[in-house]
Amino acid sequence: MSWLTFMPVALVTALGVLLGRTGLPLHPAWSARLLATVAAMAAVTTAGTLAFVAFDYGVALLPGAAARVPDRVLPDGGAVPHMLGVPAWTLSAVLVVACARLGARWAAQLRGARRASAGVLDTDDPIALAVPGRHGGVLVSRGLLAGLSGRELEVVFQHERAHLRHGHHRFLMAGMLAAAVSPVLRPLYARLELELERWADEDAAEAVADRTRVAHTIARVALARADRPEGLPAFAEAGVVQRVRALLAGPPAKNRVSGPVALTGGGLGTGVLAAAALELDRALAALSIL
Amino acid sequence: MAVRRRLGQLEAEVLAALAGAGIPVTTAELRSRLSGDPAHTTVNTILFRLLDKGLVDRVREGRGYRYRLVVDESRLVADRMRDQLRYSNDPPGVLSRFVATLSPAETRALREVLGGEPGSTGTDPS
Numbered sequence: 001m002s003w004l005t006f007m008p009v010a011l012v013t014a015l016g017v018l019l020g021r022t023g024l025p026l027h028p029a030w031s032a033r034l035l036a037t038v039a040a041m042a043a044v045t046t047a048g049t050l051a052f053v054a055f056d057y058g059v060a061l062l063p064g065a066a067a068r069v070p071d072r073v074l075p076d077g078g079a080v081p082h083m084l085g086v087p088a089w090t091l092s093a094v095l096v097v098a099c100a101r102l103g104a105r106w107a108a109q110l111r112g113a114r115r116a117s118a119g120v121l122d123t124d125d126p127i128a129l130a131v132p133g134r135h136g137g138v139l140v141s142r143g144l145l146a147g148l149s150g151r152e153l154e155v156v157f158q159h160e161r162a163h164l165r166h167g168h169h170r171f172l173m174a175g176m177l178a179a180a181v182s183p184v185l186r187p188l189y190a191r192l193e194l195e196l197e198r199w200a201d202e203d204a205a206e207a208v209a210d211r212t213r214v215a216h217t218i219a220r221v222a223l224a225r226a227d228r229p230e231g232l233p234a235f236a237e238a239g240v241v242q243r244v245r246a247l248l249a250g251p252p253a254k255n256r257v258s259g260p261v262a263l264t265g266g267g268l269g270t271g272v273l274a275a276a277a278l279e280l281d282r283a284l285a286a287l288s289i290l
Numbered sequence: 291m292a293v294r295r296r297l298g299q300l301e302a303e304v305l306a307a308l309a310g311a312g313i314p315v316t317t318a319e320l321r322s323r324l325s326g327d328p329a330h331t332t333v334n335t336i337l338f339r340l341l342d343k344g345l346v347d348r349v350r351e352g353r354g355y356r357y358r359l360v361v362d363e364s365r366l367v368a369d370r371m372r373d374q375l376r377y378s379n380d381p382p383g384v385l386s387r388f389v390a391t392l393s394p395a396e397t398r399a400l401r402e403v404l405g406g407e408p409g410s411t412g413t414d415p416s
Binding site for chain 1 (some may be wrong): 291297298299301302303305306307309310311312339342343344345359360361362363366377378383384385386387388389390391392393396397399400401403404
């Protein structure tokens with residue numbers, strides 16, 4: 001147990017906070033991939049570190065248990081102080097509960113949306129949702145179908161198709177997990193959400209070969225939703241303005257080289273740190289030899 | 291590129307193609323508008339599913355059918371049993387929605403972006 005124990009989690013979290021704050025000058029498809037990778041690795045690293053500290057503390061408290069676990073997982077450093085051990089146990093318990101609730105919420109959402117997508121939602125609110133899964137599809141409302149022209153509907157369906165095609169719900173899961181495990185990573189999750197919408201917008205713009213039409217469709221649907229008398233305005237910025245501005249500006253560079261390079265670099269870097277957090281005792285031993 | 295796509299993704303693509311076509315189309319015409327050359331039977335499977343949902347209707351023509359998107363308010367059979375309120379506000383989740391609800395500041399900014407732009411519609415259809 002030394003300050004090095006917390007180095008992986010500190011580094012990955014710092015990277016996550018930085019990326020959440022500033023973003024990257026990359027095509028949204030690459031930004032989203034990188035952000036989701038960092039989010040997933042941050043979640044793993046945080047959980048791994050907590051489990052390591054909690055385990056070492058537990059073993060020190062129960063000498064009888066130490067005899068029954070394999071030698072290689074036993075802590076070889078000094079004892080974990082109560083000041084670290086007790087919070088580690090508490091946080092681990094909180095985490096387990098939070099993740100279980102998150103999983104239950106996802107399952108309920110998917111079940112409900114799959115059931116609802118057997119028909120059309122009965123509301124004037126223009127709604128379109130991508131429902132992932134083998135029997136997923138697009139869930140739309142009466143207001144969307146009746147209020148938009150055919151060419152606008154084409155944009156909406158192409159946008160949702162992009163979400164389904166690239167499995168964006170998995171990216172969202174990684175982001176939500178990171179935000180649940182570590183509240184300082186909430187901005188990372190928010191940025192990831194925005195990049196995924198931008199990615200789907202860019203895909204739709206390519207499919208219909210008309211950026212302006214995509215921008216105007218997004219703006220129309222957003223303003224129609226805002227004009228509804230019973231609709232409550234959102235408290236958080238949803239990034240719609242950024243999406244429309246980006247579409248009205250020119251197409252972004254594809255980053256065919258810098259995208260993969262950034263993703264590989266970020267993935268490898270955070271992957272090594274996550275692996276170190278999962279095998280913390282060995283990583284620390286290796287460091288002490290050096 | 292023969293990618294085996296999940297039905298949900300193909301459903302979205304079929305809906306986009308029907309919306310873009312503007313006129314009722316046959317399965318063969320629809321297939322030619324889809325990427326990746328999906329099988330005739332696959333496209334029909336999707337169309338039957340959409341008929342079931344009430345999103346699509348068809349008119350007989352010769353031995354086959356022409357399909358189109360149902361957008362007419364009077365002909366849309368929305369299911370009143372479904373809990374649409376759950377989808378009217380924006381809970382964070384794994385369901386990607388087209389646009390989230392705007393904050394008042396965003397509404398103003400969006401109107402400004404659109405107001406400062408010459409021409410109000412997109413380019414001509416190809």
